[in-house]
Amino acid sequence: MDWLERTAKLRQWSRNGTRAPHKPLLLLYALGRFQEDADGALRYSTVEEDLHRLLAEYGPPRKTTPAYPFHHLVSDGVWEVHTDRGPGSPGSGVRDLREAGAAGRLAPDLRAALRREPPLLGRIARLLLDLHFPPSLHGELCESVGLELEPTESERLSTVRRQRDRQMRERVLTAYEYRCAFCGYDGRIGAVPVGLEAAHVRWWAFGGPDDVENGLCLCSLHHKLFDKGVLGVGWGSPRSSEAESGGGHRILVSQRFVGHSPAAREHVTALAGRPLVGPQPGVRPVAAAHRDWHTSQVFHGEPRPVTAATPLQS
Structure with missing residues:
Protein backbone atom coordinates (compact mmCIF):
# COMPACT_ATOMS: atom_id res chain seq x y z
CA MET A 1 0.00 0.00 0.00
CA ASP A 2 1.33 3.45 -0.93
CA TRP A 3 0.81 5.47 2.25
CA LEU A 4 2.25 8.64 0.71
CA GLU A 5 -0.29 8.54 -2.10
CA ARG A 6 -3.10 7.88 0.34
CA THR A 7 -1.90 10.81 2.48
CA ALA A 8 -1.77 13.10 -0.55
CA LYS A 9 -5.35 12.20 -1.45
CA LEU A 10 -7.08 12.86 1.88
CA ARG A 11 -10.65 13.80 1.09
CA GLN A 12 -11.36 17.36 2.20
CA TRP A 13 -14.19 19.77 1.77
CA SER A 14 -13.14 22.20 -0.93
CA ARG A 15 -14.65 25.14 -2.77
CA ASN A 16 -12.81 27.92 -4.60
CA GLY A 17 -9.55 27.50 -2.72
CA THR A 18 -11.16 27.28 0.73
CA ARG A 19 -8.77 25.98 3.38
CA ALA A 20 -9.90 22.86 5.27
CA PRO A 21 -6.80 21.52 7.06
CA HIS A 22 -8.78 19.63 9.71
CA LYS A 23 -7.72 16.13 8.65
CA PRO A 24 -4.03 17.03 8.02
CA LEU A 25 -3.80 18.62 11.47
CA LEU A 26 -5.34 15.60 13.18
CA LEU A 27 -3.03 13.25 11.26
CA LEU A 28 0.05 15.31 12.16
CA TYR A 29 -1.05 15.28 15.80
CA ALA A 30 -1.57 11.50 15.67
CA LEU A 31 1.89 10.99 14.14
CA GLY A 32 3.42 13.04 16.95
CA ARG A 33 1.62 10.94 19.56
CA PHE A 34 2.65 7.75 17.73
CA GLN A 35 6.28 8.74 18.26
CA GLU A 36 5.58 8.89 22.00
CA ASP A 37 3.43 5.77 22.27
CA ALA A 38 3.01 3.57 19.20
CA ASP A 39 0.13 1.63 20.76
CA GLY A 40 -1.71 4.40 22.56
CA ALA A 41 -5.16 5.65 21.57
CA LEU A 42 -6.33 9.25 21.68
CA ARG A 43 -9.52 9.59 23.68
CA TYR A 44 -11.53 12.44 22.16
CA SER A 45 -12.51 14.02 25.47
CA THR A 46 -8.82 14.12 26.45
CA VAL A 47 -7.35 15.54 23.24
CA GLU A 48 -10.25 17.81 22.26
CA GLU A 49 -8.63 20.87 23.82
CA ASP A 50 -5.34 20.22 22.01
CA LEU A 51 -7.14 19.81 18.69
CA HIS A 52 -9.18 22.98 19.28
CA ARG A 53 -5.94 24.87 19.86
CA LEU A 54 -4.39 23.53 16.66
CA LEU A 55 -7.43 24.47 14.60
CA ALA A 56 -7.57 27.93 16.16
CA GLU A 57 -3.89 28.56 15.44
CA TYR A 58 -3.36 26.81 12.10
CA GLY A 59 -6.86 26.28 10.77
CA PRO A 60 -9.15 28.57 8.77
CA PRO A 61 -10.45 31.85 10.22
CA ARG A 62 -14.03 30.53 10.42
CA LYS A 63 -15.32 28.66 13.46
CA THR A 64 -14.82 24.92 13.30
CA THR A 65 -14.68 21.82 15.49
CA PRO A 66 -12.18 18.96 15.92
CA ALA A 67 -15.08 16.48 16.01
CA TYR A 68 -15.33 16.73 12.22
CA PRO A 69 -11.91 15.23 11.35
CA PHE A 70 -12.00 12.82 14.31
CA HIS A 71 -15.01 11.14 12.72
CA HIS A 72 -14.43 11.66 8.99
CA LEU A 73 -10.73 10.73 8.81
CA VAL A 74 -11.82 7.09 9.18
CA SER A 75 -13.05 7.13 5.57
CA ASP A 76 -9.51 7.80 4.29
CA GLY A 77 -8.16 4.48 5.58
CA VAL A 78 -5.50 6.01 7.84
CA TRP A 79 -7.51 6.31 11.08
CA GLU A 80 -9.76 4.19 13.24
CA VAL A 81 -12.22 5.03 16.01
CA HIS A 82 -13.46 2.83 18.86
CA THR A 83 -16.03 3.64 21.52
CA ASP A 84 -17.02 2.09 24.83
CA ARG A 85 -19.54 0.06 22.81
CA GLY A 86 -17.04 -1.28 20.28
CA PRO A 87 -15.42 -0.34 16.94
CA GLY A 88 -16.75 2.46 14.75
CA SER A 89 -17.31 6.18 15.18
CA PRO A 90 -20.62 7.29 16.72
CA GLY A 91 -20.80 10.34 14.45
CA SER A 92 -19.27 13.76 13.91
CA GLY A 93 -21.01 15.54 16.77
CA VAL A 94 -19.00 16.65 19.80
CA ARG A 95 -21.59 15.21 22.20
CA ASP A 96 -21.66 11.90 20.28
CA LEU A 97 -17.89 11.49 20.60
CA ARG A 98 -17.75 12.50 24.25
CA GLU A 99 -20.67 10.41 25.49
CA ALA A 100 -19.56 7.30 23.59
CA GLY A 101 -16.03 7.49 25.00
CA ALA A 102 -14.65 7.68 21.45
CA ALA A 103 -10.92 7.10 21.03
CA GLY A 104 -8.96 7.18 17.79
CA ARG A 105 -5.56 6.15 16.53
CA LEU A 106 -3.74 5.44 13.29
CA ALA A 107 -5.14 2.53 11.30
CA PRO A 108 -3.59 -0.90 12.11
CA ASP A 109 -1.96 -1.30 8.67
CA LEU A 110 -0.43 2.16 8.89
CA ARG A 111 0.91 1.51 12.39
CA ALA A 112 2.47 -1.73 11.15
CA ALA A 113 4.05 0.07 8.18
CA LEU A 114 5.52 2.75 10.45
CA ARG A 115 7.06 0.08 12.67
CA ARG A 116 8.58 -1.75 9.68
CA GLU A 117 9.85 1.44 8.06
CA PRO A 118 10.51 4.20 10.64
CA PRO A 119 11.52 6.85 8.02
CA LEU A 120 7.99 6.60 6.59
CA LEU A 121 6.66 8.72 9.45
CA GLY A 122 8.90 11.64 8.49
CA ARG A 123 7.95 11.35 4.82
CA ILE A 124 4.23 11.37 5.61
CA ALA A 125 4.62 14.33 7.97
CA ARG A 126 6.65 16.37 5.48
CA LEU A 127 4.14 15.62 2.74
CA LEU A 128 1.29 16.89 4.93
CA LEU A 129 3.25 20.03 5.76
CA ASP A 130 4.15 20.73 2.13
CA LEU A 131 0.63 20.16 0.83
CA HIS A 132 -1.26 22.17 3.42
CA PHE A 133 0.94 24.80 5.11
CA PRO A 134 3.55 27.41 4.13
CA PRO A 135 7.21 26.69 4.98
CA SER A 136 7.31 29.50 7.55
CA LEU A 137 4.96 27.49 9.79
CA HIS A 138 6.47 24.01 9.45
CA GLY A 139 8.91 24.19 12.37
CA GLU A 140 6.52 25.57 14.95
CA LEU A 141 3.70 23.30 13.78
CA CYS A 142 5.92 20.26 14.37
CA GLU A 143 6.64 21.55 17.86
CA SER A 144 2.93 22.09 18.49
CA VAL A 145 2.04 18.48 17.66
CA GLY A 146 5.16 17.00 19.27
CA LEU A 147 6.73 15.76 16.04
CA GLU A 148 10.47 15.24 15.89
CA LEU A 149 11.66 15.08 12.28
CA GLU A 150 15.09 14.84 10.77
CA PRO A 151 16.51 18.32 10.01
CA THR A 152 16.57 17.69 6.27
CA GLU A 153 15.01 15.22 3.94
CA SER A 154 16.14 15.65 0.35
CA GLU A 155 14.25 12.83 -1.36
CA ARG A 156 11.68 13.88 -3.92
CA LEU A 157 8.12 12.78 -3.17
CA SER A 158 6.43 11.42 -6.25
CA THR A 159 3.01 12.41 -4.90
CA VAL A 160 3.90 16.12 -5.04
CA ARG A 161 3.65 16.91 -8.74
CA ARG A 162 4.20 20.64 -8.55
CA GLN A 163 7.75 21.80 -8.01
CA ARG A 164 8.61 25.13 -6.46
CA ASP A 165 10.40 27.70 -8.59
CA ARG A 166 13.76 28.32 -6.93
CA GLN A 167 14.00 31.74 -8.57
Whole structure:
Protein backbone atom coordinates (compact mmCIF):
# COMPACT_ATOMS: atom_id res chain seq x y z
CA MET A 1 0.00 0.00 0.00
CA ASP A 2 1.33 3.45 -0.93
CA TRP A 3 0.81 5.47 2.25
CA LEU A 4 2.25 8.64 0.71
CA GLU A 5 -0.29 8.54 -2.10
CA ARG A 6 -3.10 7.88 0.34
CA THR A 7 -1.90 10.81 2.48
CA ALA A 8 -1.77 13.10 -0.55
CA LYS A 9 -5.35 12.20 -1.45
CA LEU A 10 -7.08 12.86 1.88
CA ARG A 11 -10.65 13.80 1.09
CA GLN A 12 -11.36 17.36 2.20
CA TRP A 13 -14.19 19.77 1.77
CA SER A 14 -13.14 22.20 -0.93
CA ARG A 15 -14.65 25.14 -2.77
CA ASN A 16 -12.81 27.92 -4.60
CA GLY A 17 -9.55 27.50 -2.72
CA THR A 18 -11.16 27.28 0.73
CA ARG A 19 -8.77 25.98 3.38
CA ALA A 20 -9.90 22.86 5.27
CA PRO A 21 -6.80 21.52 7.06
CA HIS A 22 -8.78 19.63 9.71
CA LYS A 23 -7.72 16.13 8.65
CA PRO A 24 -4.03 17.03 8.02
CA LEU A 25 -3.80 18.62 11.47
CA LEU A 26 -5.34 15.60 13.18
CA LEU A 27 -3.03 13.25 11.26
CA LEU A 28 0.05 15.31 12.16
CA TYR A 29 -1.05 15.28 15.80
CA ALA A 30 -1.57 11.50 15.67
CA LEU A 31 1.89 10.99 14.14
CA GLY A 32 3.42 13.04 16.95
CA ARG A 33 1.62 10.94 19.56
CA PHE A 34 2.65 7.75 17.73
CA GLN A 35 6.28 8.74 18.26
CA GLU A 36 5.58 8.89 22.00
CA ASP A 37 3.43 5.77 22.27
CA ALA A 38 3.01 3.57 19.20
CA ASP A 39 0.13 1.63 20.76
CA GLY A 40 -1.71 4.40 22.56
CA ALA A 41 -5.16 5.65 21.57
CA LEU A 42 -6.33 9.25 21.68
CA ARG A 43 -9.52 9.59 23.68
CA TYR A 44 -11.53 12.44 22.16
CA SER A 45 -12.51 14.02 25.47
CA THR A 46 -8.82 14.12 26.45
CA VAL A 47 -7.35 15.54 23.24
CA GLU A 48 -10.25 17.81 22.26
CA GLU A 49 -8.63 20.87 23.82
CA ASP A 50 -5.34 20.22 22.01
CA LEU A 51 -7.14 19.81 18.69
CA HIS A 52 -9.18 22.98 19.28
CA ARG A 53 -5.94 24.87 19.86
CA LEU A 54 -4.39 23.53 16.66
CA LEU A 55 -7.43 24.47 14.60
CA ALA A 56 -7.57 27.93 16.16
CA GLU A 57 -3.89 28.56 15.44
CA TYR A 58 -3.36 26.81 12.10
CA GLY A 59 -6.86 26.28 10.77
CA PRO A 60 -9.15 28.57 8.77
CA PRO A 61 -10.45 31.85 10.22
CA ARG A 62 -14.03 30.53 10.42
CA LYS A 63 -15.32 28.66 13.46
CA THR A 64 -14.82 24.92 13.30
CA THR A 65 -14.68 21.82 15.49
CA PRO A 66 -12.18 18.96 15.92
CA ALA A 67 -15.08 16.48 16.01
CA TYR A 68 -15.33 16.73 12.22
CA PRO A 69 -11.91 15.23 11.35
CA PHE A 70 -12.00 12.82 14.31
CA HIS A 71 -15.01 11.14 12.72
CA HIS A 72 -14.43 11.66 8.99
CA LEU A 73 -10.73 10.73 8.81
CA VAL A 74 -11.82 7.09 9.18
CA SER A 75 -13.05 7.13 5.57
CA ASP A 76 -9.51 7.80 4.29
CA GLY A 77 -8.16 4.48 5.58
CA VAL A 78 -5.50 6.01 7.84
CA TRP A 79 -7.51 6.31 11.08
CA GLU A 80 -9.76 4.19 13.24
CA VAL A 81 -12.22 5.03 16.01
CA HIS A 82 -13.46 2.83 18.86
CA THR A 83 -16.03 3.64 21.52
CA ASP A 84 -17.02 2.09 24.83
CA ARG A 85 -19.54 0.06 22.81
CA GLY A 86 -17.04 -1.28 20.28
CA PRO A 87 -15.42 -0.34 16.94
CA GLY A 88 -16.75 2.46 14.75
CA SER A 89 -17.31 6.18 15.18
CA PRO A 90 -20.62 7.29 16.72
CA GLY A 91 -20.80 10.34 14.45
CA SER A 92 -19.27 13.76 13.91
CA GLY A 93 -21.01 15.54 16.77
CA VAL A 94 -19.00 16.65 19.80
CA ARG A 95 -21.59 15.21 22.20
CA ASP A 96 -21.66 11.90 20.28
CA LEU A 97 -17.89 11.49 20.60
CA ARG A 98 -17.75 12.50 24.25
CA GLU A 99 -20.67 10.41 25.49
CA ALA A 100 -19.56 7.30 23.59
CA GLY A 101 -16.03 7.49 25.00
CA ALA A 102 -14.65 7.68 21.45
CA ALA A 103 -10.92 7.10 21.03
CA GLY A 104 -8.96 7.18 17.79
CA ARG A 105 -5.56 6.15 16.53
CA LEU A 106 -3.74 5.44 13.29
CA ALA A 107 -5.14 2.53 11.30
CA PRO A 108 -3.59 -0.90 12.11
CA ASP A 109 -1.96 -1.30 8.67
CA LEU A 110 -0.43 2.16 8.89
CA ARG A 111 0.91 1.51 12.39
CA ALA A 112 2.47 -1.73 11.15
CA ALA A 113 4.05 0.07 8.18
CA LEU A 114 5.52 2.75 10.45
CA ARG A 115 7.06 0.08 12.67
CA ARG A 116 8.58 -1.75 9.68
CA GLU A 117 9.85 1.44 8.06
CA PRO A 118 10.51 4.20 10.64
CA PRO A 119 11.52 6.85 8.02
CA LEU A 120 7.99 6.60 6.59
CA LEU A 121 6.66 8.72 9.45
CA GLY A 122 8.90 11.64 8.49
CA ARG A 123 7.95 11.35 4.82
CA ILE A 124 4.23 11.37 5.61
CA ALA A 125 4.62 14.33 7.97
CA ARG A 126 6.65 16.37 5.48
CA LEU A 127 4.14 15.62 2.74
CA LEU A 128 1.29 16.89 4.93
CA LEU A 129 3.25 20.03 5.76
CA ASP A 130 4.15 20.73 2.13
CA LEU A 131 0.63 20.16 0.83
CA HIS A 132 -1.26 22.17 3.42
CA PHE A 133 0.94 24.80 5.11
CA PRO A 134 3.55 27.41 4.13
CA PRO A 135 7.21 26.69 4.98
CA SER A 136 7.31 29.50 7.55
CA LEU A 137 4.96 27.49 9.79
CA HIS A 138 6.47 24.01 9.45
CA GLY A 139 8.91 24.19 12.37
CA GLU A 140 6.52 25.57 14.95
CA LEU A 141 3.70 23.30 13.78
CA CYS A 142 5.92 20.26 14.37
CA GLU A 143 6.64 21.55 17.86
CA SER A 144 2.93 22.09 18.49
CA VAL A 145 2.04 18.48 17.66
CA GLY A 146 5.16 17.00 19.27
CA LEU A 147 6.73 15.76 16.04
CA GLU A 148 10.47 15.24 15.89
CA LEU A 149 11.66 15.08 12.28
CA GLU A 150 15.09 14.84 10.77
CA PRO A 151 16.51 18.32 10.01
CA THR A 152 16.57 17.69 6.27
CA GLU A 153 15.01 15.22 3.94
CA SER A 154 16.14 15.65 0.35
CA GLU A 155 14.25 12.83 -1.36
CA ARG A 156 11.68 13.88 -3.92
CA LEU A 157 8.12 12.78 -3.17
CA SER A 158 6.43 11.42 -6.25
CA THR A 159 3.01 12.41 -4.90
CA VAL A 160 3.90 16.12 -5.04
CA ARG A 161 3.65 16.91 -8.74
CA ARG A 162 4.20 20.64 -8.55
CA GLN A 163 7.75 21.80 -8.01
CA ARG A 164 8.61 25.13 -6.46
CA ASP A 165 10.40 27.70 -8.59
CA ARG A 166 13.76 28.32 -6.93
CA GLN A 167 14.00 31.74 -8.57
CA MET A 168 10.84 33.01 -6.86
CA ARG A 169 12.69 34.46 -3.87
CA GLU A 170 15.21 36.41 -5.95
CA ARG A 171 12.54 37.80 -8.29
CA VAL A 172 10.35 38.99 -5.42
CA LEU A 173 13.19 40.53 -3.40
CA THR A 174 14.49 42.29 -6.50
CA ALA A 175 11.00 43.60 -7.35
CA TYR A 176 10.70 45.14 -3.89
CA GLU A 177 14.32 46.35 -3.94
CA TYR A 178 15.20 44.26 -0.90
CA ARG A 179 12.85 46.09 1.47
CA CYS A 180 10.10 44.67 3.65
CA ALA A 181 6.79 45.73 2.09
CA PHE A 182 5.32 46.27 5.57
CA CYS A 183 8.04 48.06 7.52
CA GLY A 184 10.76 48.96 5.03
CA TYR A 185 13.46 46.87 6.76
CA ASP A 186 16.44 46.37 4.40
CA GLY A 187 19.23 44.82 6.51
CA ARG A 188 22.37 43.34 4.97
CA ILE A 189 25.65 41.82 6.00
CA GLY A 190 27.99 43.19 3.39
CA ALA A 191 26.17 42.63 0.11
CA VAL A 192 24.01 39.79 1.44
CA PRO A 193 20.44 40.59 2.61
CA VAL A 194 19.54 39.11 5.99
CA GLY A 195 16.10 38.59 7.51
CA LEU A 196 14.26 39.16 4.22
CA GLU A 197 12.01 36.49 2.70
CA ALA A 198 9.65 36.03 -0.23
CA ALA A 199 6.14 35.41 1.08
CA HIS A 200 3.44 33.78 -1.01
CA VAL A 201 0.20 35.74 -0.63
CA ARG A 202 -1.91 32.82 -1.84
CA TRP A 203 -0.13 29.83 -0.34
CA TRP A 204 1.72 27.57 -2.74
CA ALA A 205 -0.06 24.60 -1.13
CA PHE A 206 -3.37 26.08 -2.35
CA GLY A 207 -2.43 26.77 -5.94
CA GLY A 208 -0.55 30.01 -5.37
CA PRO A 209 1.81 30.58 -8.31
CA ASP A 210 5.53 31.29 -7.97
CA ASP A 211 5.35 34.75 -9.52
CA VAL A 212 5.82 38.32 -8.36
CA GLU A 213 2.10 39.14 -8.44
CA ASN A 214 1.65 36.51 -5.73
CA GLY A 215 4.65 37.59 -3.69
CA LEU A 216 5.71 40.10 -1.08
CA CYS A 217 9.18 40.83 0.22
CA LEU A 218 8.80 40.68 4.00
CA CYS A 219 11.12 40.65 6.97
CA SER A 220 11.13 37.42 8.96
CA LEU A 221 8.82 38.79 11.68
CA HIS A 222 6.19 40.16 9.33
CA HIS A 223 6.34 37.06 7.12
CA LYS A 224 5.45 34.88 10.10
CA LEU A 225 2.66 37.24 11.22
CA PHE A 226 1.33 37.39 7.64
CA ASP A 227 1.15 33.59 7.41
CA LYS A 228 -0.48 33.37 10.86
CA GLY A 229 -3.25 35.79 9.84
CA VAL A 230 -2.22 38.62 12.16
CA LEU A 231 -1.38 40.83 9.17
CA GLY A 232 -3.06 41.09 5.80
CA VAL A 233 -3.27 43.21 2.69
CA GLY A 234 -6.27 45.37 1.82
CA TRP A 235 -7.09 47.90 -0.85
CA GLY A 236 -7.50 51.60 -0.15
CA SER A 237 -8.60 54.43 -2.37
CA PRO A 238 -5.33 55.27 -4.06
CA ARG A 239 -4.47 58.11 -6.36
CA SER A 240 -3.38 56.96 -9.81
CA SER A 241 0.28 57.48 -8.93
CA GLU A 242 -0.14 55.33 -5.80
CA ALA A 243 -1.84 52.57 -7.76
CA GLU A 244 1.04 52.41 -10.21
CA SER A 245 3.55 51.93 -7.40
CA GLY A 246 1.44 49.54 -5.37
CA GLY A 247 0.51 52.30 -2.90
CA GLY A 248 -3.17 51.45 -3.19
CA HIS A 249 -2.54 48.44 -0.98
CA ARG A 250 -2.92 48.98 2.74
CA ILE A 251 -1.75 46.87 5.67
CA LEU A 252 -4.45 45.10 7.68
CA VAL A 253 -3.93 44.24 11.35
CA SER A 254 -6.29 41.78 12.99
CA GLN A 255 -8.44 42.98 15.88
CA ARG A 256 -7.69 39.62 17.52
CA PHE A 257 -4.02 40.51 17.89
CA VAL A 258 -3.13 41.65 21.41
CA GLY A 259 0.21 43.21 22.27
CA HIS A 260 0.79 45.85 24.95
CA SER A 261 4.55 46.33 24.74
CA PRO A 262 6.05 49.26 22.85
CA ALA A 263 7.61 46.74 20.45
CA ALA A 264 4.21 45.14 19.70
CA ARG A 265 2.66 48.53 19.09
CA GLU A 266 5.51 49.76 16.91
CA HIS A 267 5.99 46.64 14.82
CA VAL A 268 2.38 45.45 14.56
CA THR A 269 -0.58 47.55 15.66
CA ALA A 270 0.88 50.82 14.36
CA LEU A 271 0.96 49.30 10.86
CA ALA A 272 -2.85 49.33 10.58
CA GLY A 273 -3.87 51.26 7.50
CA ARG A 274 -0.37 52.11 6.35
CA PRO A 275 0.40 51.79 2.65
CA LEU A 276 2.64 48.95 1.54
CA VAL A 277 6.13 49.73 0.34
CA GLY A 278 5.33 48.94 -3.28
CA PRO A 279 7.46 47.19 -5.89
CA GLN A 280 9.71 49.19 -8.16
CA PRO A 281 8.14 50.99 -11.16
CA GLY A 282 7.11 48.66 -13.94
CA VAL A 283 6.43 45.71 -11.63
CA ARG A 284 2.81 44.75 -11.03
CA PRO A 285 1.71 44.72 -7.36
CA VAL A 286 -0.11 41.86 -5.66
CA ALA A 287 -2.99 40.57 -7.79
CA ALA A 288 -6.46 41.12 -6.38
CA ALA A 289 -7.39 37.42 -6.59
CA HIS A 290 -4.43 36.40 -4.41
CA ARG A 291 -5.01 39.26 -1.98
CA ASP A 292 -8.67 38.30 -1.59
CA TRP A 293 -7.80 34.62 -1.01
CA HIS A 294 -5.46 35.54 1.84
CA THR A 295 -8.07 37.83 3.39
CA SER A 296 -10.77 35.14 3.36
CA GLN A 297 -8.65 32.07 4.14
CA VAL A 298 -5.79 33.24 6.38
CA PHE A 299 -6.47 36.67 7.91
CA HIS A 300 -8.16 36.34 11.32
CA GLY A 301 -11.24 38.32 12.17
CA GLU A 302 -11.83 41.94 11.23
CA PRO A 303 -9.08 44.50 10.60
CA ARG A 304 -8.34 47.14 13.19
CA PRO A 305 -9.70 50.58 12.35
CA VAL A 306 -7.20 52.96 10.84
CA THR A 307 -5.74 55.39 13.34
CA ALA A 308 -3.56 58.40 12.75
CA ALA A 309 -0.40 56.73 11.50
CA THR A 310 2.63 58.06 9.77
CA PRO A 311 2.87 56.50 6.30
CA LEU A 312 6.02 54.59 5.52
CA GLN A 313 8.25 56.23 3.00
CA SER A 314 8.59 54.36 -0.28
